Amino acid sequence: MLAECTAERIIALEDVAELAIQSPNFVSLQTRQANIEGRGEISLERLVRESLRMRPDRLAVGEVRGTELLVMLQALNTGHRGAGATIHSNSLEDVMPRVNAIARNAGVDSISIAEQMKSAFQWIIHVSNRRVVEIARIN
Numbered sequence: 001m002l003a004e005c006t007a008e009r010i011i012a013l014e015d016v017a018e019l020a021i022q023s024p025n026f027v028s029l030q031t032r033q034a035n036i037e038g039r040g041e042i043s044l045e046r047l048v049r050e051s052l053r054m055r056p057d058r059l060a061v062g063e064v065r066g067t068e069l070l071v072m073l074q075a076l077n078t079g080h081r082g083a084g085a086t087i088h089s090n091s092l093e094d095v096m097p098r099v100n101a102i103a104r105n106a107g108v109d110s111i112s113i114a115e116q117m118k119s120a121f122q123w124i125i126h127v128s129n130r131r132v133v134e135i136a137r138i139n
Contacts, residue, residue, distance in 0.1 A: 001084075005058050008082075013047040014062030027054065044068040052080055059083040067106050069099065073113075076120035083120075092126045092136050 002010055006023035015031045029051060034041035044061070045068040051059060052075050061072055064085045076083055089098045096114065103113035118138050126134040 002058060002060060008057035009055065010058040010060065011051045011054055011056040012060045012062070013044060013051055015044065016062075018062070019060060027056075045071050048072050048075065056080075057082055061085040063088060064102070066102060069102050070106055070108060073116040073120050077116055092124055092134050095124055 002012075002019065002021050006021065006025065009025045009027070010021055010023065011027045011029065012019040012021075013029050013031075017028050017030055019028065020026075029047050031044050031047060032040060032042040044064075045066065048059075048061060048068050048071045059072075059075075059080070059082065061068065061083070062085075064072070064087045069085070069087075072083065072085060087095060087098055089095045096117070099113055099117060100110045103110065121138050124136045124138060125132060126136075
């Protein structure tokens, strides 16, 4: 889908660079682990915050596992449109329980996170073995 947006500024945020779009408008940013002294870490949450200053048309977040989800939802609900993320779950039905678990760890209740998800995302696409298995519209 991102390959269809080559005229737009695309910023990919990943732990390991897996996306490679052939476009001069594509920027790939990666997280970095802390050094042996415990310094220099760049988290996915920080990359999400910093990338918003780069005025992306499309923001693609690799695998959402933690508080970067909340930062991303806040951004999408305050005018930054055109983003997508990967979240690992077994089915479409398992996405919201997974999101709720991430939110609960950050101290956010399930009602608030569900409202933010509905406002931020329009679609959930379940992919398995590189094939689209199911698509659902978030209501």
